Amino acid sequence: MEKTTPPRTRQEFEAALEALSAHYWDKHPFHSRLHTGALTQDEMRRWIANRWYYQKCLPQKDAAILANCPDVKVRRRWVERIHYQDGRDDTGSSGLEEWLTLATAAGMKRADVLDERLVLPGVRFATDAYVHFARVRPWTEAVAASLTELFSPELMRTRLTALRDHYPWIHSSGHRYFDRRIEAASSDATHARELVLENCTTREQQDAALAALEFKCGLLWSMLDALDRAGHEEG
Numbered sequence: 406m407e408k409t410t411p412p413r414t415r416q417e418f419e420a421a422l423e424a425l426s427a428h429y430w431d432k433h434p435f436h437s438r439l440h441t442g443a444l445t446q447d448e449m450r451r452w453i454a455n456r457w458y459y460q461k462c463l464p465q466k467d468a469a470i471l472a473n474c475p476d477v478k479v480r481r482r483w484v485e486r487i488h489y490q491d492g493r494d495d496t497g498s499s500g501l502e503e504w505l506t507l508a509t510a511a512g513m514k515r516a517d518v519l520d521e522r523l524v525l526p527g528v529r530f531a532t533d534a535y536v537h538f539a540r541v542r543p544w545t546e547a548v549a550a551s552l553t554e555l556f557s558p559e560l561m562r563t564r565l566t567a568l569r570d571h572y573p574w575i576h577s578s579g580h581r582y583f584d585r586r587i588e589a590a591s592s593d594a595t596h597a598r599e600l601v602l603e604n605c606t607t608r609e610q611q612d613a614a615l616a617a618l619e620f621k622c623g624l625l626w627s628m629l630d631a632l633d634r635a636g637h638e639e640g
């Protein structure tokens with residue numbers, strides 16, 4: 406009989422997921438420039454407009470996870486991510502509205518962001534690939550792909566400090582997205598990690614989850630490659 410590789414222990418699996426932080430976009434040169442205050446106003450605005458495309462696609466990505474997930478308890482908690490970004494109605498808080506506030510705080514018009522004129526082909530392609538992945542892969546893999554958020558709170562803290570220290574021309578109303586997201590990201594990512602650890606129990610499922618998280622790291626990285634290149638071409 407063919408020998409199958411036994412699954413990793415929970416600790417080993419968790420450590421393997423964590424180790425993929427080595428590929429996270431916090432180490433991308435574009436983020437280094439953003440965080441040291443080196444971006445021009447045009448580059449900062451282009452980053453905000455491109456991230457908008459990522460932000461606005463997140464609820465569709467999460468809806469794909471819901472559509473593929475047969476577990477009512479998981480769906481009940483996961484749907485909160487859609488409420489978070491879309492808002493429950495026009496009066497409450499909404500991540501997407503807060504992102505648009507960041508755009509106006511940086512001197513852009515809402516319409517200029519909403520018409521996606523500044524969205525680079527590479528950013529569109531990478532973002533669409535994430536939504537597609539969530540549609541066609543098992544829900545556990547799409548949840549694993551979201552685990553980049555485990556690595557994001559520290560990055561968002563650094564970004565907030567950078568906005569305050571290096572980009573005073575951006576009105577402080579634009580900081581709110583990150584102010585609120587740091588805590589939400591920790592709680593969402595902790596929940597997602599638990600789902601992956603609980604539901605990916607065979608070696609194959611664990612490997613697929615790790616591959617999904619690596620794929621997502623590459624996808625985020627390529628978004629910043631596109632932004633970095635656009636900045637250099639301009640300069």
Ligand SMILES: O=C(O)c1cc(C(=O)O)c2c(n1)C(=O)C(=O)c1cc(C(=O)O)[nH]c1-2
Binds near residue numbers: 555560
């Ligand atoms: O500002 C960032 O660096 C950053 C990173 C990430 C991430 O690592 O995927 C997300 C966010 N922000 C974010 O705001 C957010 O809502 C979010 C959702 C997800 C996801 O994959 O479901 N990632 C992220």
